[in-house]
Every structure is written in C-alpha cells, then in structure tokens.
Amino acid sequence: MPYARHQVDEADLAAVVEAMQGDWLTQGPWVARFEEAVAAFCGAPHAVAFASGTAALQAAYCAAGVGPQDEVVTTPLTFAATVNAAVLRGARPIFVDVRADTLNLDVAAAARVDPARIRAIVPVDFAGLPCDYEALLSLARSREWLVIQDAAHSFGAAAHGRRVGTLADLTVFSFHPAKAITSGEGGMVVTHDAGLAARLRRVRHHGIEYRDAARPWDYSIAEPGLNARLTDFQCALGCSQLAKAEKFLARRAALAERYRARLAGSPFLSLPALPDGVSHAWHLFVVLLELDRLREGRDRILMALRAENIGVHVHYPLVHLLAFYRQTFGTGEGLCPVAERLAPRLMTLPLFPAMSEEDQDDVLTALDKVLTHFAR
Ligand SMILES: *Cc1c(COP(=O)(O)O)cnc(C)c1O
Secondary structure, three states, X not given: OOOOOOOOOHXXXXXXXXXXXXXXXXXXXXXXXXXHHHHHHHOOOEEEEEOOHHHHHHHHHHHOOOOOOOEEEEOOOOOOHHHHHHHOOOOEEEEOOEOOOOOOEOHHHHOOOOOOOEEEEEOEOHHHOOOOHHHHHHHXXXXXXXXXXXXXXXXXXXXXXXXXXXXXXXXXXXXXXXXXXOOOOXXXXXXXXXXXXXXXXXXXXXXEEEXXXXXXXXXXXXXXXXXXXOOHHHHHHHHHHHOOHHXXXXXXXXXXXXXXHXXXXXXOEEOOOOOOOEEOOOOOEEEEEOHHHXXXXXXXXXXXXXXXXXXXXXXXXXXXXXXXXXXXXXXXXXXXXXXXXXXXXXXXXXXXXXXXXXXHHHHHHHHXXXXXXOEO
C-alpha cells in the first residue's frame, strides 16, 4: 500500500481524450478553463497554470522580483523545491524554526530575523494545515515582505473562513499525483494582483512580450523566462479532477479523523495539533514517534512497516541540513533546534481518497504490531 495514490476515473479519461482530439496539445482552451475553475474554487481573481508545482514556484519568485540581492524567509521542514526555486534565482534562504505543536513556520521566530535584505516570506502549509496567517500576514505587512505561500499540501484548506488562495500575495499549488487533485505533472499560482498575474504569464512563456498579436514574429523579451506551460490535455484532466475535489477532501478528512480517533492515547506516538479556526486539507497524515518508548529508531520502524507492505514515508529531511545548503550557505545543526528535535521522529502513514477503511485497518494493525514489538 503506497503512502499516496491518485484516483483517475472514466470521466478523467474522457476529458483527456476530448482535449487530445482538439486542435491543441500544448496551450489551448482547456488551460483557461482550468485556470478559471481553480480561481473560482479558491475565490481568487487570477490563476496561472504551470508545468509543475516547482515551475510555479520558480515563476512566483520571478514575478515577486526575487533576485541575487534578496533573502527569503522560509521553513526547513518542506520539500527542497520550495527553497531550490528561490536559490535558482540567486536568493539566499533564511531558515526559521517550526512550531513544535503544528510543525508550521514559527512566525515569532520570523519576526526576529534581520529584515534588511528580505523580499519575501514563504510559508509552507505542512501536511495540509494552514500556517498562522493572522500573525504571518500582519508581520509581512509591517515589513513590506511579499507572501509566497507554498500551498502544495493545502489545496482546499481554509483559515479563519478564507480559503487557501486568498491569503497570500502568491499562492502556489502542485498537481503532482500525490497531491489533492492531479494533472499528471502540473502546478498553479493564484493571486489577487493583476500585475503579478500578467508577469507570471509572461515568465511561463520565455518572458516574451508581443508588440501586436497579429504579428507574432515581432516580439521582445521583457525578462528571461521559462517554458513552463501546462499542456491542454493535462488541463482537461485537471478540470475533471477539480470536479471531484470536494469529495476527495471530505474522504481524506474522514480517514484522518478515523486515524486520529484510533491513535489518540497511543504511548508510542503523538499527533500534531489541530488549531481552531482552520480546516486541514490532509495531504499527509504525519505522526511523531515517541522514541524514548521504543527500542529502535524511526528508520528501523519504517523498514519494518514497509516489510509489512505499508508504504510509510518521511516528510521531510530538513532542507538546511542537505549537502548543498550546508556547503553554500553554511547552515547546519543548531540553526533550527525545534525542527531538528522533531524531524527524526516524523513518519507519514498512508492516506489517499481511494483508501478503504479496511486498508486503513491494515495500516493500524501493522503499526500496532511493529510498535509493540519495538516497545522498550
Ligand atoms: C509537491 C511539492 C512541491 C513541488 O511540486 P511538483 O508539482 O512536484 O513540482 C513543492 N513544495 C512542496 C511542499 C511539495 O509538497
């Protein structure tokens, strides 16, 4: 059993076939349809589709004007792409610690960094739980930092009644098959700002600016951009998947609720906090092992569960401890003590909409067997 799995049905297949029979394989009418549908889903005015979540992040940093003189504040507990994309633009990452309860970026720690060169703050809604946006947005406004929200995990989540996509200046989604909905590969940036949206579209297509739509050979380059377009048939898949997003989210929430009920009170693990006023997208179900009650470390437990055919996983190795970051920015142990204390305890259990309660019971049985076996 994998830790994540996409769910594709007949309607998805029909949508892809229909798009492929049209006149366009790369950008065509489905791109705008998917963008409009995602914008409407989020309640935001603009959405720009990209070839991947990573390409969407790169374009977001570019649209935000992040460059070699700049620093960006972010969390070490994320997929490396969040930070790689900023570094590829020449920026320096400033890692701030996470909160021990939610595992999300600690806004109080962000308030303590030297703001002189900071251009943007990049929160990541870890596992699908929105960060503390009340505090984060008020800090960002007082410092004039742009907020680039890595919402790869939190498509469909909400904070204080506002859906993810309406909180930050730029909100970045991924439609990788492990995520809430999929377009194969794919990503999207959602924004309230028409100027940022226009720059995102330009970056997506090489940075090209046409002088006159009737003379497509006569163009200029406003800034060097990417080819980060999402194909028409992928957007058709995205549209078809989006129609099922609420159903997928509800299923994830029901399974997560069931996990939480069954795991509450276990002596061998604890669960991240669920603050009031937020709705969780449940991209990942993450537990924290109580290693002082276990004879073996996390990796041995992972291997034992995988031997039981349970696809447990780890999200994530901390970015500031990865080789490139150590070598280039001199980061290392001690920089983010809370994240460093918690990271060796993190384990992700399987969670995806197609999972049955029987599948989930298999996970719980194997987990109980392995943890009891390794009890101290
Ligand atoms: C999945 C993910 C990305 C990258 O998205 P891709 O579509 O795989 O490029 C970026 N950040 C986080 C936190 C992710 O989980």
